[in-house]
Every structure is written in structure tokens, then in C-alpha cells.
Amino acid sequence: MPDIRYEQPYHWWGLRTTEPVPLSVVELVDAGTFDTESIAxxxxxxxKPASILVAALPHEAGKTTTLTALLDFLPARAKKYYLRGSDEDFSFATAEAKDPHDTYLLVNEFSGxxxxxxWGSQIARLFALLPQGYLLAGSIHCDSVEEVIETLSSAPNHAQGAGLRSIDIVVILHHENNSTHKVHRCxxxxxxxxGVGSQDIRVRELVSWDPATDRFTHDHDEDSVLAEMSQWCGIAPSVVRRDLAVRHAFLARLQSSGxxxxxxxxxxxxxxxDRPSNTRS
Known part of the structure; x- marks a missing residue:
């Protein structure tokens, strides 16, 4: 694949013949898919930066729409490389003067x-690169974190070890669309x-949605969970709380101002x- 321009999107919106107008994170909140605290x-x-997968079982559940909106939260220094699916030759990893750190490898979907x-051997090759410092953002058809891990680690994909443990965040989407109602929620x-678990990965749920009440529960507000987040990112719990509050207030102002x-x-x-002040300092 000569002269690959990885910075250009490659079939990012899948089988759609026309590229849709992307939704913002504020529009995702207005639609009820997330609440402002979860987006913050x-x-x-x-x-941090962090690798992220957005998962949902059905097609057209909003995986790419959600992931596209969340990409605006990547650090300003991040480079974005759109991978080429089954045609990917991973030449970006062998090119001279290419630093993997702060480089996001974008996969529109893990699927065959x-x-x-x-899919398949391409996934194994991709995940073998992640311990070098590359970051990952992509989507997959699964309806639980456990299924995400199982799908990526089992045949024919065989993502293993430190590569699989490089996944930091998994967002699960719930989607229903029938004659009586339509529900689209995180x-x-x-x-x-x-930790102890499948592939030595421990899953810490931070936010969950209750379909009975249509409300979100924020476990990351609890001191014990906040302490785990603090250890993961290397930032004091008080600074984490302040940072979350500042981002929440900023998003709420955008929403309230239309x-x-x-x-x-x-x-x-x-x-x-780009502001000179840094809530993490």
C-alpha cells in the first residue's frame, strides 16, 4: 500500500454511502444517551491519554457516532492514524522517526x-504493537466488557498479554428500536x-444505567472507586474531583447556552x- 496517508479517514462510517453529519457530545447528552457527568x-x-473501545451488539447502535464525538476529547498533542482493515500493512510502525507515544490507532470496527x-490475524498484529506505546480507539459488536475481552482474545483474533491489557476504557451502548419505543443509552x-480475571484484567465499572428507572448511577463518585481512578492516572483524588467538576460545569454551560x-x-x-491553567496540576 504505497503512499498511505494515515491521517485521512478510511471508510470511517462503514457501509454508509454518504457520510452523516456527526453528533457532538452535547447532542449525545440531549438525546439521553449519556448524562453530562458521564461525558465529563x-x-x-x-x-491521560487512554485507549477506548465503544461496543454494542446490534448494528446501527451508534458506536461510530459515539466514538467520533469522543475523539474530540483526545489530548491536543495526539496524532490520529486511521487503519485500513484487512488491507492494513502496519507500515506506520516501521517508518523512521515515528514515535508511537500519543499516536492513536483508529479502527472503525473490529469485525470480519x-x-x-x-479481524483475525490483523487484530493479533495490532494488539502486539500496543505495548510499544500506541493507543487504540475503535468499536466492536459486543454487549458486555467480558464479551469484548473474550472476542478479541479467542480465535481467530488471538489478542493476548500486554496488548490486550492496553485497553483502558470500554463503553457499552444499549439500543432498542421497535414499534412501541426507541431507547439508546450508555x-x-x-x-x-x-488484576485477577480473564487475561489478568479486572473490570471496574464507573457508570451504569438502570433501564427500570432510566437513570445513570455514578460509582466513580464513591471514595473507594475514586481512589482506584487516582492510582490509575497518577493524580491525587482531590485533583481528580476538581478536574471532573470543572469539566462537568463546562459541558453544562455549553448545553444550557444552546x-x-x-x-x-x-x-x-x-x-x-488550550487554556494555560491546568486543573491537573
Whole structure:
């Protein structure tokens, strides 16, 4: 694959013949998919930086829409490389003067259903690169964190070891669309930590959604969970709380002032990230 321009999107929206207008994180809140506190949490986590997978079992559940909106939360220094599915030759990893740190490898979908998606031996090769410092952002058809780990680690994918443990965040989406109602919610946000479990991964759920009440529960507000987040990111718990509060307030102001357009929200987030003050210091 000569002269690959990894910075350009490659079949990012899958089988759609026309590229849809992306939704902003504020529009995802307005739609009820997330609440503002959950979005602020994801913003905080991705600033570490961190690898993230967005998962949902059905097609057209909003995986790419959600992931596209969340990419605006990546650190300003991050480079984004759009991978080429079954045609990927991983030449970016052998090119001279390419530093893997702060480089996000973007996979529109882990699936064997279409050549631009990534599956099988390509997944094994990709995950073998992650311990070098590359970061990952992608989507997959699964409805639990455990299924995500099982799908990626089992045949024919065989992602193993430190590569699989490089996944930091998994967002699970719930989607129903029938004749009586339509529900599109973030079912959970989980942080993957070293520990006892499948592939030596311990799953710490930070946010969950209750379908009976249609409300989100924020376990990351609890002191014990906050302490785990603090250890993961290397930031004092008091600073984590302050950072989350600042980001939550900023997003709430955007929502209350009617700033919802994807490009306007993107610009506002970039302006926030460029400010000289740093809530993490």
C-alpha cells in the first residue's frame, strides 16, 4: 500500500454511502444517551491519554457516532492514524522517526463482515504493537466488557498479554428500536485495570444505567472507586474531583447556552484544552 496517508479517514462510517453529519457530545447528552457527568468522566479519562473501545451488539447502535464525538476529547498533542482493515500493512510502525507515544490507532470496527474492518490475524498484529506505546480507539459488536475481552482474545483474533491489557476504557451502548419505543443509552462505562480475571484484567465499572428507572448511577463518585481512578492516572483524588467538576460545569454551560453543533462544540473543547491553567496540576 504505497503512499498511505494515515491521517485521512478510511471508510470511517462503514457501509454508509454518504457520510452523516456527526453528533457532538452535547447532542449525545440531549438525546439521553449519556448524562453530562458521564461525558465529563470520559473526557477526564481520555486526557491521560487512554485507549477506548465503544461496543454494542446490534448494528446501527451508534458506536461510530459515539466514538467520533469522543475523539474530540483526545489530548491536543495526539496524532490520529486511521487503519485500513484487512488491507492494513502496519507500515506506520516501521517508518523512521515515528514515535508511537500519543499516536492513536483508529479502527472503525473490529469485525470480519467487510474488508475495511479489522479481524483475525490483523487484530493479533495490532494488539502486539500496543505495548510499544500506541493507543487504540475503535468499536466492536459486543454487549458486555467480558464479551469484548473474550472476542478479541479467542480465535481467530488471538489478542493476548500486554496488548490486550492496553485497553483502558470500554463503553457499552444499549439500543432498542421497535414499534412501541426507541431507547439508546450508555449501558456502562468501565475502566480495565490489572488484576485477577480473564487475561489478568479486572473490570471496574464507573457508570451504569438502570433501564427500570432510566437513570445513570455514578460509582466513580464513591471514595473507594475514586481512589482506584487516582492510582490509575497518577493524580491525587482531590485533583481528580476538581478536574471532573470543572469539566462537568463546562459541558453544562455549553448545553444550557444552546451550543450543540458538532463543530462549535469541537471548537469549544479545543479552546478549553488550550487554556494555560491546568486543573491537573
Amino acid at each position: 468522566l470520559l473526557w477526564f479519562l481520555l486526557q 463482515s467487510w474488508p475495511p474492518y479489522m 449501558a456502562s462505562i468501565s475502566l480495565l485495570l490489572p 451550543v450543540t453543533d458538532y463543530f462549535k462544540v469541537r471548537k469549544a473543547i479545543a479552546h478549553f484544552s
